[in-house]
Amino acid sequence: MLAAYAQYWRLNLLTLFEYRANSIMWFAFxxxxxxxxLGALYVTMHQFPSMNGWTFREMLLLYALWMTGHELHNALFFQVVGVPELVREGGFDRFLVRPLDTLFQVLIVPQQLLPDGLLLALVTLGIAMPFSGLRITPLLLFFVALVVAGGALIDLGISLAIATISFWVVRVDTLRWAVMSLEQDFTRYPISIYARGVRVVLAFILPFAFMNYFPATFLLSKQETGLGLNPVVGLLTPAIGVAWSAISYAFWRIGLRHYQGTGS
Amino acid sequence: MPIAAILPYWEFAKKAFAREVTYRFEVFTSVGSLVLRIYLLRCLWTALYAQNAAPLNLPLHAMITYATVALLMSLVLEIDGTRLIREKLREGTIATDLMKPISLPFYFFSDGAGRTLLYGVLVVPTLLCALLLVHIDVPAPRALGVFALSFLIAYCVNFLLNFCMNAIAFWTLETFALQLIVRWVSDLLSGQIIPLTLFPGVVGRLLFALPFAAIYSTPLLIYVGIVSPRQWGTALAVQLLWLAAFSLLAGAIWRAASRRIVVQGG
Structure with a gap:
């Protein structure tokens, strides 16, 4: 299994060099x-320095934490996002007859995926941490690494759940898109700006707030004003990530047992 | 141009409209996406105005109006009528198209216009949903008329910008990433995301001198009244100037490109 995984990364990197110009353009994108x-956020906060008590510098940390978790997910697990298409076109059935774990096989479909986004995210995080006034200590770096890993697992949990739903409902694009929109746009700001219902969704149902808002609140020693929780909940991110992806994986296993294919 | 010469293009537009209707799902998604973003912008600006001093000429209701109308405009302006150029180049069909007795740029324009029409119709349900979430100011009828005129010019400038970007595919074949880059940059620099009046100092003045301002900023500033009736003439003239410049550029690119067809496998 490890050998197969190493081979997968070798293929990915080879395609990078094969289509060099294209890769550079996508990196530029x-x-x-x-x-x-971030430019739009900077200009806005230049005019309006406080968003429910958050400054631009603090919101940069919010952005960087989400970005790094999300990009780590994209680097390792992006193929899960493509499962609904595979199911629709019938390509998924191939995985079921091979003697390797189905999810593992999904994860090693070569896709010209490069960890360039992750690299960019790490640089952003490297700037955001000192910029937001955090004291860089080994303990902090350790905790941030856990938050990023937990964030990637939260993301995985959600893409895996949506992939599993596609076993029953072939067209999940609406759902996927709504969730993506919630994730990409709504995680940029402290959750206290939303209505209570939206805050609860972001904290407990699709726990994106644990990717950045709660850990950042804790790290920056701010008051948690969105739901009035103790900022210490920010420490829970890795646990939530593990729990969330474990639940999704169980759901995935149930889904596999019911999988019937679309007949295409 | 006699009527008979325009007829085929009218048919192209109708065909594009019918084709897009069959992708109802995507249509539904774009409306839903906008409604979510309108909710987001309401939360965002309400929070920002609650705790900070408001800019002089842009109170909260004007800002929400600006941002909402910008999103509604994007429903129409984000349609890239000329991405067909890229597809036709990749598949090689551009060669046969060039032999047909039609003007290809006008074909692309009418195809884009047909699709735009559908999305233009979608503004209505989106607007109705939006009105449940936010209050939108409505300016005096004359201002509304000038806004419509300015929006029309903006549409053409935007079309030509897309046309030039897609025509680059004649030289490099793969331009999608480049195009997305220009699209994102232009969203910021054209005032779609935030009004250009919020940009500080020199940067702000520079942005008004760039062609991107002719796409979102000019119509929107007319709508919210920051461009006063006395300045309407100048604002429209500047837009028309950019329209003329882009027409010349697009014409030149097209002439050079059609002499230089390299078909990629196909």
Whole structure:
């Protein structure tokens, strides 16, 4: 299994060099995408320095924590996002007849995926941490690494759950898109700006707030004003990530037993 | 141009409209996506205005109006009528298209316009949903008319910008990433995400001098009244100037490109 995984990364990196110009353009795109998002935030907060008590510097940390967790998910687990398409087109059935774990096989489909987004995210995080006034200590780095890993697992839990739903409901694009939109746009700001229902969803149902908001609140020693929780809940991110992806994996296993294919 | 010459393009537009209707699902998604984003912008600006001093000429209701109308405009402006160029180049069908007795740029324009029409219709349900979430100011009828005119020019400038970007595919074949880059940058620099008046100092003044401002910023600032009736003439003239410049550029690119067809396998 390990050998197969090593081979998968070798293929990925080979395609990187094969399509060098294209890879560079996509890297430039990722750079511009995040620069535009942060640029807009900077200009806005230049005019309006406080968002429910958060400054631009603190919100940069919010952004960087989410970005790194999300990019770690994309680097390791992105193929899970493609499962609904595989199911629809019938390609998924191939995995079921091979003698390896189905999820593992999904994860090693070569896709020209490169960890460039992750690299960019790590640089952003490296800037955001001192910039937001955090004291860089080994303990902090250890905790941040756990938050990032937990964040990637939260993300995995959600993409795995959506992939599993596609075993029953072939068209899950609406659902996937709604969740993606909630994740990408709504995680940029402290959850206290939303209505209570949205805060509860972001904290407990699709726990994106644990990818960045709760850990950042704890790290920056801020008051948690969204739900009035003790900031210490920010320490729970890795546990939530493990629990969330474990539940999704169990759901995935149930889904596999019911899988019937679309007949295509 | 006689009517008979326009007819085929009218048919192209109708065909594009019908084709898009069959992708109802994507249509539904784009409306839903906008409604979520309208909710987000309401939360965002309400929180920001609650705790900070408001900018002089842009109170909260004007800001929410600006951002909501910008999103509604994006429903129409984000349609890239010319991405067909790229597809046709990749598949090689551009060669036969060039032999047909039609003007390809006008074909692309009418195809894009047909798709735009559908998304234009979608503004209505989106607007109704939006009104449940936010209050949108409505300016005086004359301002509304000038806004419509300015929006029309913006549409054409945006079309030509897309056209130029897609025509680059004649030289490099793969331009999608480049195009997305330009799209994101232009969203920020055109005032779609935040009003250009919020950009500080020199940067702000520079942005008004760039062509991107002709796409979102000019119509929107007319709508919310920051561009006053006395300045309407100048604002529209600047937009028309950019329209003329882009027409010339697009014409030049197209002439150079059609001489230089390399078909990629196909």
């Amino acid at each position: 990722a750079l511009v995408y995040h620069a535009v998002a």
